[in-house]
Amino acid sequence: MKNDLIVAKWKFVDSRKEKVDLFIMNHALPSDIVITQDIGLASTLLLKGVYVLSPKGILYEEKENHTALDMRYLSSKARRRGIYGKGPKPYSREDRLRFVKELTKILSKFEGKR
Numbered sequence: 001m002k003n004d005l006i007v008a009k010w011k012f013v014d015s016r017k018e019k020v021d022l023f024i025m026n027h028a029l030p031s032d033i034v035i036t037q038d039i040g041l042a043s044t045l046l047l048k049g050v051y052v053l054s055p056k057g058i059l060y061e062e063k064e065n066h067t068a069l070d071m072r073y074l075s076s077k078a079r080r081r082g083i084y085g086k087g088p089k090p091y092s093r094e095d096r097l098r099f100v101k102e103l104t105k106i107l108s109k110f111e112g113k114r
Contacts, residue, residue, distance in 0.1 A: 033106055051106050056091065057098030059106075 013023045021041045028034060030049030036042060042052040042060040052060040078085075 031110075033103075053099070053102055053106070055099065056095040057100070057102045059102050 011023065013020050021038065024034060024036075024041065025044050025048075028045055028048060028050045031051070033051045033053065034041075034045055035053050035055060037054050037056075039060075042054075043062075045052050046060060046062045054060065
């Protein structure tokens with residue numbers, strides 16, 4: 001059996017605000033996989049048919065993303081008024097296991113396809 005090689009290419013993008021997000025939005029193709037915790041970026045990519053997974057193993061889906069965007073907006077308004085939450089919970093073993101499970105499910109959809 002021939003071993004398939006995965007070729008990765010590094011792209012260096014301007015570090016100014018939103019430049020990386022714009023690069024990803026402009027270059028991601030349907031069925032690509034993007035790992036991000038940026039809900040705004042996720043919502044844009046979902047419209048393009050991209051699989052979007054959080055580092056904690058949550059697969060973003062369009063139907064649930066509207067609620068997440070609303071919550072992000074409300075949190076942003078609260079921060080501008082000086083109200084801050086506790087922040088995200090620490091990355092856990094369960095998060096890692098969920099991530100591996102979800103990524104494996106996504107990758108298994110492409111097994112044997114070329």
